Structure formats: structure tokens, C-alpha cells
Amino acid sequence: MFMGTILLACTSFAQLDASLPLASHWPFVSSPHDLDWLKICSGKRVVQKLADTHAADSALRDISYEFVLSGPAARVELLPEEDAIARLPEPLRRLLRLDHAGVSAKTNAYYDAGVVVGRVLPLEISDDNLLVSLVLVSFLPVRFREMLEEKDAKALLLFAWYHAKIGQFGRWWVWRRAVTEGRAILAYLERYYGGTVGGDEELLGYPKKWCGMEVMVNEGMT
Numbered sequence: 001m002f003m004g005t006i007l008l009a010c011t012s013f014a015q016l017d018a019s020l021p022l023a024s025h026w027p028f029v030s031s032p033h034d035l036d037w038l039k040i041c042s043g044k045r046v047v048q049k050l051a052d053t054h055a056a057d058s059a060l061r062d063i064s065y066e067f068v069l070s071g072p073a074a075r076v077e078l079l080p081e082e083d084a085i086a087r088l089p090e091p092l093r094r095l096l097r098l099d100h101a102g103v104s105a106k107t108n109a110y111y112d113a114g115v116v117v118g119r120v121l122p123l124e125i126s127d128d129n130l131l132v133s134l135v136l137v138s139f140l141p142v143r144f145r146e147m148l149e150e151k152d153a154k155a156l157l158l159f160a161w162y163h164a165k166i167g168q169f170g171r172w173w174v175w176r177r178a179v180t181e182g183r184a185i186l187a188y189l190e191r192y193y194g195g196t197v198g199g200d201e202e203l204l205g206y207p208k209k210w211c212g213m214e215v216m217v218n219e220g221m222t
Contacts, residue, residue: 084118164210182211
């Protein structure tokens with residue numbers, strides 16, 4: 001069951017028609033299948049608990065979240081939450097109000113996503129770190145996914161930063177989603193927020209660079 005969920009998540013992630021104009025992709029358009037890949041990633045955590053993959057005698061232990069993220073065989077040493085938040089650029093922390101002492105998931109809806117992005121950004125490009133990056137996104141809380149579905153500008157911007165990073169890993173099934181969806185997010189922000197979010201155009205610089213474009217929004221752009 002757990003392996004089936006992994007295959008479903010990978011298929012859902014890769015299933016995107018990059019030949020369509022950006023305005024044909026989420027977040028420009030809405031459907032019941034928006035962010036299905038993200039929902040499936042979150043669902044994998046539930047299935048993993050049922051499958052008890054972290055058990056010492058489990059054949060799937062090597063791909064369990066616990067094995068990938070912690071313990072003696074961890075793929076990478078993850079930054080503590082506070083250090084991960086500190087890795088975000090100061091203008092981004094300020095925009096998301098993550099620059100205050102004592103900020104936490106209880107006080108800020110962007111906190112958990114900020115931790116995920118802050119942990120992913122400094123990772124070196126490798127297959128192990130790609131796996132870590134895809135595991136980490138499954139820890140995004142439901143509320144943050146709801147903000148994405150509501151097309152909250154700050155949530156979209158933070159999500160674009162995640163896309164910009166994972167697109168650098170170069171695997172075709174990751175690159176296509178990361179770059180196409182990342183470009184669509186940037187184009188959406190350009191169209192409806194005039195190229196700035198929170199009054200700071202520089203916040204779009206990193207995702208623009210790594211999604212491979214300077215966005216010029218029009219209905220037929222690709």
C-alpha cells in the first residue's frame with residue numbers, strides 16, 4: 001500500500017502538460033484536482049503509519065520518512081526550526097512576519113512552510129537531497145494548502161521559492177512540475193499584484209531566476 005502511494009504521488013507530480021500556456025495552469029484556473037500531488041504527499045504520511053515502515057524489520061524502512069530525515073542513516077542533517085527560518089531572506093521573513101522573536105506555528109500560518117523552504121534552500125544538489133526535499137513538503141499543514149487553494153499571495157510566493165529550489169535538481173519528472181507550475185505562480189503574481197508582493201520586487205528574483213524566466217504576463221505566454 002505504501003509503495004502504491006509513492007508511485008501515485010510520483011505520477012501525480014509528473015502529470016502536467018508543460019506545452020499549455022501558463023494561463024491554463026493553476027493558480028490561473030481552478031479545479032477539484034488542484035494540488036493533488038501535494039494532497040497525496042500529505043496522505044503518504046498516514047499510509048506510512050498504517051504500514052509501520054519505520055519498524056526495524058520492515059522492507060520499506062530505507063524509504064520511510066524517519067529513516068530519510070533522522071537517525072544514523074539520515075540523508076541530511078536538517079536545520080532546527082529557528083535556523084531554518086533564519087535561512088529565509090530577511091525581506092521574505094519580514095513579509096511573512098516570521099522575523100519576530102517567539103514566532104511559531106501557533107502564531108503564524110506561514111511558519112511550517114517557512115521551515116520547509118528554509119531547510120530545502122541550503123541543500124546541495126544530489127539525489128538524496130531531492131528525496132529529502134520531496135519528503136519535507138509532505139509536512140506542510142492543511143491550513144497552508146488551503147491558503148494556496150485560496151490563492152493567498154504570500155503563500156504562493158513561498159511556494160514559488162520551493163519550486164525554484166527543487167527545479168534545480170534536474171530530474172525531468174521534478175523539473176517539469178517545478179518550472180511550469182513555478183512560472184504559472186510567478187505569472188499569476190505578476191498579473192494580479194503588479195510584479196510585487198508586499199511592495200518588494202526582489203522577492204520574486206530568486207524564483208524568476210531558477211524557473212528560467214523573466215515573467216511577462218499575457219494570456220498566451222508559454
